[in-house]
């Protein structure tokens with residue numbers, strides 16, 4: 001595995017590095033494209049990066065070094081979710097696939113009672129959607145106009161998930177997507 005997840009301490013040791021990472025990168029598919037120091041520090045103070053529900057990690061690559069950040073969310077729910085952000089210079093190189101595989105392994109290893117792991121992205125985040133599919137995740141929902149866009153029209157939110165048994169076997173379980181005929 002080329003990816004190592006390094007747990008970060010947003011309040012103390014990694015505070016400046018985290019603020020720096022979040023403010024120097026652009027996240028055009030997130031709610032806020034550009035984050036300010038104030039918003040990141042407010043989120044840190046609120047426990048958004050580490051709480052009973054959230055935990056945050058640096059993503060280290062054996063060859064490229066530190067390539068990004070990931071946060072696990074809703075950790076006490078039956079279905080945890082995640083936020084994944086690669087550093088700008090490491091996007092567009094297909095590294096997301098190994099990263100998502102590492103996040104999946106982390107969840108199913110650290111949380112033995114968890115059977116589903118879910119992620120959502122905007123419909124126009126093609127890179128993330130392809131990453132989901134390449135890792136054997138299955139699209140389960142397409143929430144039309146479900147993602148508000150600041151100053152623009154809402155776009156769809158697309159939900160993908162992976163089941164523990166699919167992760168264990170490497171076989172993707174599918175279902176009949178088409179609805180009933182009425």
Ligand SMILES: CC(C)(COP(=O)(O)OP(=O)(O)OC[C@H]1O[C@@H](n2cnc3c(N)ncnc32)[C@H](O)[C@@H]1OP(=O)(O)O)[C@@H](O)C(=O)NCCC(=O)NCCS
Nearest residue numbers: 029084085086091092093094095096120121126127128130
């Ligand atoms: C989303 C992210 C994890 C994807 O990982 P990545 O390794 O950078 O993915 P890539 O850009 O290499 O794209 C994967 C595939 O999608 C394709 N793709 C990307 N954008 C595309 C577009 N607009 N149209 C068609 N194909 C596209 C790429 O060509 C690539 O396919 P290929 O390997 O056949 O060339 C990463 O880009 C990232 O962190 N982005 C910023 C934060 C973000 O959006 N996070 C997701 C929040 S849910």
